[in-house]
Amino acid sequence: MTANVGSAEVGTTQARGGGLTRRLIGPIREAHGLPKVLLWVGGGLFAVFVICAIFAPWIAPYSFDATSSGGKQFPKYGHPSAAHWFGTNVTNHDVLSIVIYGARTALEVVVLAVLFSVIVGVVLGLISGYYGGWLDRILVLIMDALFAFPYLLLAIVVAFLLAGKVGGGVMTAALSITVVYVPQYFRVVRNSVLSAKQESYVEAARALGARPRTIMGRYLFGNVIQSVPVIATLNAADAILTLAGLGFLGYGIQPGDAAEWGYELSRAVTDAGAGIWWTGLFPGLAIVLLVVGLTLIGEGLNDILNPVLRRRFGRLVVMPARPRSQEVAGDVGGER
Amino acid sequence: MRAYLVARILLVIPMVWILLTLVFLLLRVAPGDPITAALGGQLPPAELARRRHAAGFDRPIIVQYFDYLRQVVSGNLGKTQQGESVTHVVLVNGSATLELSIFALLFALVVGIPIGLRCGRRRDGAFDTFGRLFGIITYAAPVFFLGLLFQLLFTKKLGWLPPSGQVSSTLQAEISDGPHLLFFEALFKGDMTGLSDVVKHLILPAVTLGLLITGVVIRLVRVNVIQTLQGDYVEAARARGIPERRVVMRHAFRNALVPIVTVMGLQAALLLSGSVLTEETFNWPGIGNRLIQYLQNRDYLAVQGIISVFAIVVVVVSLLIDIVNAILDPRVRY
Numbered sequence: 001m002t003a004n005v006g007s008a009e010v011g012t013t014q015a016r017g018g019g020l021t022r023r024l025i026g027p028i029r030e031a032h033g034l035p036k037v038l039l040w041v042g043g044g045l046f047a048v049f050v051i052c053a054i055f056a057p058w059i060a061p062y063s064f065d066a067t068s069s070g071g072k073q074f075p076k077y078g079h080p081s082a083a084h085w086f087g088t089n090v091t092n093h094d095v096l097s098i099v100i101y102g103a104r105t106a107l108e109v110v111v112l113a114v115l116f117s118v119i120v121g122v123v124l125g126l127i128s129g130y131y132g133g134w135l136d137r138i139l140v141l142i143m144d145a146l147f148a149f150p151y152l153l154l155a156i157v158v159a160f161l162l163a164g165k166v167g168g169g170v171m172t173a174a175l176s177i178t179v180v181y182v183p184q185y186f187r188v189v190r191n192s193v194l195s196a197k198q199e200s201y202v203e204a205a206r207a208l209g210a211r212p213r214t215i216m217g218r219y220l221f222g223n224v225i226q227s228v229p230v231i232a233t234l235n236a237a238d239a240i241l242t243l244a245g246l247g248f249l250g251y252g253i254q255p256g257d258a259a260e261w262g263y264e265l266s267r268a269v270t271d272a273g274a275g276i277w278w279t280g281l282f283p284g285l286a287i288v289l290l291v292v293g294l295t296l297i298g299e300g301l302n303d304i305l306n307p308v309l310r311r312r313f314g315r316l317v318v319m320p321a322r323p324r325s326q327e328v329a330g331d332v333g334g335e336r
Numbered sequence: 337m338r339a340y341l342v343a344r345i346l347l348v349i350p351m352v353w354i355l356l357t358l359v360f361l362l363l364r365v366a367p368g369d370p371i372t373a374a375l376g377g378q379l380p381p382a383e384l385a386r387r388r389h390a391a392g393f394d395r396p397i398i399v400q401y402f403d404y405l406r407q408v409v410s411g412n413l414g415k416t417q418q419g420e421s422v423t424h425v426v427l428v429n430g431s432a433t434l435e436l437s438i439f440a441l442l443f444a445l446v447v448g449i450p451i452g453l454r455c456g457r458r459r460d461g462a463f464d465t466f467g468r469l470f471g472i473i474t475y476a477a478p479v480f481f482l483g484l485l486f487q488l489l490f491t492k493k494l495g496w497l498p499p500s501g502q503v504s505s506t507l508q509a510e511i512s513d514g515p516h517l518l519f520f521e522a523l524f525k526g527d528m529t530g531l532s533d534v535v536k537h538l539i540l541p542a543v544t545l546g547l548l549i550t551g552v553v554i555r556l557v558r559v560n561v562i563q564t565l566q567g568d569y570v571e572a573a574r575a576r577g578i579p580e581r582r583v584v585m586r587h588a589f590r591n592a593l594v595p596i597v598t599v600m601g602l603q604a605a606l607l608l609s610g611s612v613l614t615e616e617t618f619n620w621p622g623i624g625n626r627l628i629q630y631l632q633n634r635d636y637l638a639v640q641g642i643i644s645v646f647a648i649v650v651v652v653v654s655l656l657i658d659i660v661n662a663i664l665d666p667r668v669r670y
Contacts, residue, residue, distance in 0.1 A: 141350075145358055150606070153612065157643065245478065248480050287477075291475070
């Protein structure tokens with residue numbers, strides 16, 4: 001009996017593994033036209049920031065917290081020049097170095113935040129959808145409440161509470177952002193679990209005596225995980241903005257710990273009054289470009305993976321009419 | 337219709353209750369009692385204990401919880417550290433936020449709907465690509481960055497518009513001493529000098545916040561127009577020889593609007609988040625601006641009060657949206 005279940009599991013796992021990769025990669029390879037352009041441009045922009053983040057100490061002319069180099073003090077509010085391409089700010093720091101090191105901070109926080117929210121959201125969604133009952137109802141209520149709440153305020157409140165206990169580092173920022181995005185994964189995963197658990201192979205697994213953990217991990221997981229990559233890329237873009245928003249309001253990373261674009265912009269608002277544009281423009285552009293890159297990747301993936309929007313060779317894939325759309329047609333016809 | 341409305345309105349109660357409970361758990365239970373959290377180490381222990389007792393924070397947490405719910409229901413949100421009534425702060429500064437949001441939303445709809453409509457009609461055309469790019473860029477640019485650029489361009493470089501605030505300080509008292517709905521107050525008083533000053537102050541913040549929503553509007557209108565244009569009834573309308581313009585406007589656009597209303601309701605949360613950032617950028621005397629101040633002062637009660645109001649606003653907006661939807665779309669009612 002046990003051996004039987006074991007061998008069945010191995011078989012399914014292999015089939016699932018291959019199928020999942022093929023289902024994700026296949027359409028991307030086949031992509032044509034606009035989606036392909038979106039993916040390449042987005043990927044290119046993203047790659048630039050990843051390179052900046054990884055090799056920041058080698059690329060940046062100075063350290064993000066340096067105020068002098070070779071015994072020479074940096075000027076305060078120095079104009080962009082040969083020594084400081086993007087100028088210097090109010091605390092005599094080099095703006096270019098801050099922008100480059102900022103990529104590192106942003107990516108660190110966002111990778112952690114997306115990872116945490118995927119893990120928490122997927123696990124809770126699986127459990128909630130599979131077991132149902134009271135646990136499910138309570139979790140759905142809490143998640144809906146979190147989802148309805150203004151995302152930035154949620155992040156601020158969590159950052160505010162954590163700052164007293166954990167301190168104002170990368171971890172605090174990542175956790176505050178995690179809270180914002182968990183509900184999305186939870187919803188998507190829970191809904192797919194609800195429909196997937198009716199399938200006969202899940203019933204078969206249960207009949208063979210597989211434990212709930214096995215069923216969730218091996219049979220449901222592969223089915224519900226497909227929609228996660230698109231959400232994750234779009235969330236990553238959004239998380240960059242949330243981090244910048246937190247930093248702008250003074251609840252992000254503490255200034256001494258790392259370079260952070262949002263915090264730079266909050267100081268640049270004062271500078272703008274004096275006509276100093278370089279302290280705000282460059283960190284701001286960095287945010288815009290990184291978010292655009294991630295959004296383009298997400299849009300490209302969405303165009304390719306979402307069958308309703310998918311076109312091949314410039315032709316729209318026509319979906320068979322659902323009974324409901326006929327109803328709509330009937331309604332409108334009747335009204336006229 | 338009536339049964340639906342009653343059921344929908346009754347649903348507000350558990351939603352508000354859950355959100356308020358969440359707020360209470362987050363802001364009251366997590367950090368311990370607000371007085372110690374805010375002032376611990378600054379005052380002698382005896383004084384701390386006295387203040388805790390006076391505010392009722394030494395009672396069992398469950399009693400405090402019911403007190404909190406009762407207070408919120410009765411419209412009393414407690415006092416700030418300076419002894420101001422939080423309800424008063426919400427009314428005065430909240431109306432400034434309301435004014436900003438109304439004009440931002442108006443801007444987003446006026447700009448976003450025509451662009452989205454045109455993008456959806458000629459899918460993948462040159463204009464559509466432009467519309468999509470515009471949507472992506474306005475989404476990707478943080479409101480405070482856009483605000484900063486506008487300030488640099490229109491205030492510093494061109495000198496057309498004031499950099500911040502809701503009204504010039506010389507005119508403030510003349511227009512209003514109460515809630516900050518200055519645009520409407522100046523309008524009703526017929527105070528033209530005041531009105532033009534208020535409008536000048538309003539343009540940059542409203543456009544900045546509006547652009548944040550415009551991207552969402554374009555995207556939504558576009559997708560919905562594409563979807564409705566694929567409907568059988570659109571084909572039927574075309575087959576009957578109805579001009580294309582009329583097909584789009586009367587047949588497709590009307591049906592495309594229903595989901596837009598729903599999703600715009602969800603944007604209320606985005607609008608609130610965006611307004612906090614916009615207010616901070618333009619020093620707009622709104623509720624978000626005050627919230628940030630209270631957070632910096634670690635004034636837990638004021639923060640709790642304002643967040644509670646945000647929670648209620650979110651629920652009420654979603655109720656209104658559902659009602660509008662039920663009027664627009666007969667299927668929702670059943």
